[in-house]
Amino acid sequence: MDSLSFRIVPEIPEIVPGDDLPALFAGRVPAGTGVLVVAQKVVSKAEGRCVRLADVTPSERALELARSVEKDPRQVELVLRESRRVVRAVPGVLITETRHGLVCANAGVDLSNAPGDDVAILLPLDPDASAARIRQALGRGRAVIISDTFGRPWREGLVDVAIGVSGLAPLSDYTGTADRSGRELQVTVMATADQLAAAAGLLMRKDAGTPAVWVEGFEPKGSGGLGDLLRDPERDLFR
């Protein structure tokens, strides 16, 4: 693999609930082997994962938490419904672990770019399944990654990561292969799906309606899903 190219999938219309994303991408992605990276938000919209804030009644717990994080109690209610546990809560910041096992701000519940001022967008219920449906429409030799934009401990700024994967091993294991000088490489398991998501994110301008990127030069191998990318809590030294 000597080169990789990333291209915006052109002319993606504003997505609304019920849109057939697999058909839409099948008609717009070039022929040949490659990886399609799709921003979570359009997947969630197409799958109807939108909630009118006016329809949300915050629980006592949400009201209390909303006061301490200084957020809309209805958004906080949705965050709690989407979460297994609260990781951190301070004014302006609410980090939770979602039911999928993702650790991120607001459980991925997003108010920006929503189709109306009072609508929240939730993460897809099963992002691997969302990816698989799109992949099926694309056909063989093509993989799909659903990406979202997350903050990180220790480092400033957000990066895009994979939250759903189909048709591709999310991790590439170089453990045991020899390096140039013949020494066996130590544990070197690369998070390939996250690296692809990060790269595609460079083209997904948040303000420009460019929610899908086609990657050429990368031959998808293996299989797997989000679970491969989530660190076993027992092995996570950072919890």
Place this chain on the structure above:
Amino acid sequence: MDSLSFRIVPEIPEIVPGDDLPALFAGRVPAGTGVLVVAQKVVSKAEGRCVRLADVTPSERALELARSVEKDPRQVELVLRESRRVVRAVPGVLITETRHGLVCANAGVDLSNAPGDDVAILLPLDPDASAARIRQALGRGRAVIISDTFGRPWREGLVDVAIGVSGLAPLSDYTGTADRSGRELQVTVMATADQLAAAAGLLMRKDAGTPAVWVEGFEPKGSGGLGDLLRDPERDLFR
């Protein structure tokens, strides 16, 4: 920006201390605007950041820590010399904060790919300065990122991140710009340099001697360095 391409810089020889990396890249990088991503290891080698383990005498503290993490006490001694503090230490894992402020395994002190079995490679003393020297040789309109491969909390697998930057703002701030529906985007500061490093990392096979990648389609803007990417400890909810 509709597309990006990433290409391996061809025919990089095995690097040894004293090699003139800026001249080497100036002769190999294509003309035009773009970003050169260089793996930390070749920068460290060229800068002579190599230490023979036989020359290292472990301190009492290193001997004790080496026992608890089950690593070579000489490597642990080097890790401690490179670090401000130990973040986590359990059998098989030693995570520290380096003098640069990077939180990573073994303070970036690496035994694999070293030019000889008993040599450790340390991170560059000042990776921004290393990037600046290469950039100066490349000329205007071109930026340089020094990358390294780090583990992360919560997620499996390693990703490449920027540890040195020249000629490019490491963060891109979209805060306050309007999204498609006119709503002001909330805090959206993307770690552009890390996304570029991650993408380039897809082509840097650890076993293949491909330590530099040229990015076309990305116009470098602004300026900054590693400091922009390090989260202020006071603002880091994960410490």
